[in-house]
Amino acid sequence: MSFRKRGDVLGAPGARRLPVGGQIPGRSLGPQRTPVTSNDAQLADRVGKLSMRDVSNSKTTGQIDSAHPGIRPSPATSQPSTATGCQDLDKLLGHMGLPLGQTLLVQEQSATDFASVLVKNFAAQGIVHNRKGGPSSLAAGNTHLVVLTMNPFFAKELPGVYQGSKKEAKRFKVSSAESEVTVQNMLESGAAVSKPSAAPGKDLKIAWRYGLKDNLQKGALARNGDVELETYPEYSHTFDITSRLVPAPTSAEITLISPVQPLSAVLTQLQAVFQKHQKKLIRILLPQFLHPVMYPPKYSKLAELLPLLHGIRSVVKQNAGRAVLLASISSDLYAHNGNQVLTMIENLFDSVIDLEPFPQEMSQFLERVYKSQPNKIQHGLVHVLKLPLLSDRGEMHVQRSEYAFKNGRKKFEIEAWGIPVDDSEVQDSKNMAEKPTEDHNHTKVALEF
C-alpha cells in the first residue's frame, strides 16, 4: 500500500472496464495497475479455447483492441458495434450502433441533402475516436477513415464536437472533478454513507406532495442513461454542424480514394488500406453515391455499378471484424426505370434507411402547429427498409412513416412520428361540441343519406 496525495486520481483511466463487484478500491490498487489489455487478452484467449465453433469469428474480431473506445456490444445480438455519430440513428438500427462487418445505406428523396449530415457525423466520430489517445497516438491511432469520393476537401468539412454553452462547460468541469476517485472525494462519500439518516425524504411523511418521489424516479431514469455513459464514456459524441473539426484530419487518419477509376484499382487501394492499418477499425464512407457531378453516366448501368458495390461489399465482409461502411445516395435520380437500380443497390446493403423530407405544405403545417415551440418542427420522415443483422436473419423490419427526423445545430434527431394536432382545428371541434343538439341533428341527417 502506498500513500497518495489527496488530489491524486487513483487507478488507471481504463479501470472502468474492470468488474466492479465486491472490490474495495483502496486494496485493489495492485491488480488495477497492471494493464487492462493484457487481462482482456487472457480472457479472450480462454474464451477462444472454450468454443470451437466461433474460433474463426474471434480471430477476426480479435484484431482490434478490445478497449477501443468506439466499440461496444450490441444489446440485441451482442455483436461488437460502433457509433455512427448520431445517437438516435444508433438506437434506430437496434444495436446502439452499426455492427462491425455491416453496411448501411442512407437514401434520400427530393433535392435536399440531410444525408450529408449523417455522413459527416459518421466521419467525424471516427476521427474523434482516433484522437482519444491524445496527440502522441495520432499516427498509431485506433480508427482509420476511408472515403470513396472525388471531393478533395472532404476532410476539412467535418463538424467539430459540440462544446455546449459556457455554463454547461463549467458545470461539467466541476462534476468531473468530483467524480474522480481521489482520497478527498472518497473521504467525503464515506462520511455521507456513515450517516444513513441523511436520506432527504425520511422525515417528510407526505413526500409525494412535495414531488420528491417524482424527483427520485427521475433521478433513477437519468442514472440509467448515466450507466451507459459511464460504461462507454467515449462511445458516441455530439457534433456541432456549424463548427469545424480542428485540426482537420491528415492523411494519417483519412484516406481518400476516387471511386471513378478502373474497378480493380479501387478495390486494391481499398485492400491496401486494410493491410497498412492493421489492428484499426476502418470506417468506409461512400458519400453521394452515383451523384452525376462525380460519376459518369455509365455508372447508372447495372453492369458498371454492381461489380463496384459487390467488390466493396466483399472487402467489408472479408474484414468483418474491423470494417463498417456507410453510403448515401439521392434516390430521386434513379427513381425512374421502375426503381431497378435502387432495388439492386438496396439488395447489396445489409441495412437501408430512407429519408423523405416533408413537402412544403407539410412543413408549413408543422410551423403553424408548433408556432410556440419551433425546436419541435420535424423536417421529414425516416423509413426503415432493412436493419443490420436482424433483417438478414429473416425478421421483417420494413417500417414506413413510423419515424421522423429533425436536423439541428448540434443534433440530428430521429423520433417516433405522429401528426400533431392543430390547435385551430381543436377549437373548431370544441365549438361544435358546445352545440350538442345541432350536432345530433347533423348526424341524423347524415345517417338518412
Add this chain to the structure above:
Amino acid sequence: MSAVQKQELSLFSDHSVLTKALFQQNEHHVIYVTHKLGTSPSWLMNALIETQVFGSPLSLNESHASAVNHASSRVPVQRSGFSSNGRRKAATIASWIHDSEFFHTALGKLKIDPASYQIQDYLTDFVLKNHGKPASRVLKSLVEELTSTQSQSDLLLLEQPELLMHLLNVSSDELHLDFINPLARAVPLMVIVSYTESHENPGAEALEHLAHDLIEQIRFQTGCVFKSIAVLGIKPLATGRAKDVTGTLTITRGGAETSHLAIDIAENEYLFHTQKDTTKLFYR
C-alpha cells in the same frame, strides 16, 4: 399468439419437405425460391439444408428449445450412394451475396456439422478475380467448380445467381444456357433463390417502357419458374409490418412437368413468424 396452432412445413403431398422420389437415379429437379424486401429467405434455406441432413426440418417443426435439447440425438440420415472413400456432403451452397461465415454461423446454430455441407463463397473476391475476363469462360469454370464438388452432394443451393448477369455483363439467356442448364442437368435437386423485389414492383409509370436490365431480370426469373417443379414465394404481408406475423410463404407448382413423380406438390399458403433465429409456420 399461443392459441394459434403451429404447422409443419410440407412441400409434397406425402407430407415431406424433400421427398425421396426427387433423388431417384437420373432425375433432375429445380425448386425456385423467391423473396422480397423485408423477408430474407435464410430460414427457409436453412430448413432445406436441415431436411437434407436430418431428414426433416427439425428446428422449424419443433419448438426451438426442444430442438436444441434433442440436438444430441439428431443423427444424419444415411443416404444411399455414400461413397466408400468417406463423407458424402448433404448439400452445397453457392452464394453471391453472403460469405461463408454467414452460413457457418446460421447452420452452426442448428447444430449441423460443418462436414455435412459445403459452401462455395462467390462473394469474397469474386469481382477481383473475374472482372474483365470473358463471361463464357468464367461461367464454364463456375460450372466445373460446382459440378466437381457437386459430384459429392445431392442438393445444390444457388443464392442470387441473377447477380451474375450484371457482374459478368451477360444476358439472361446466356446465363440460363451456360450456367443454370448444365448445373440442373448435373444435380439431382437444385434450389435457386432469387430476389424479386423489382420484378413484381416495376413501378406504375415505368410499365410501358421497361428498362433493358429489368426485362433481362424478368426473363431470367420467368425462365426459372418454368424450369422448376415448385415455386416457394416469401413476401411480407400486403398490409405492412405486424408484430406477430413476418410474412407469407406460398407454395405453388412451377412450370416443369411432374407427371413422372408419384406425388404432387402440396400447394399451400402459410403465414410465418421469424424472431430471434426461430421461425414458426401457421395458417391464417
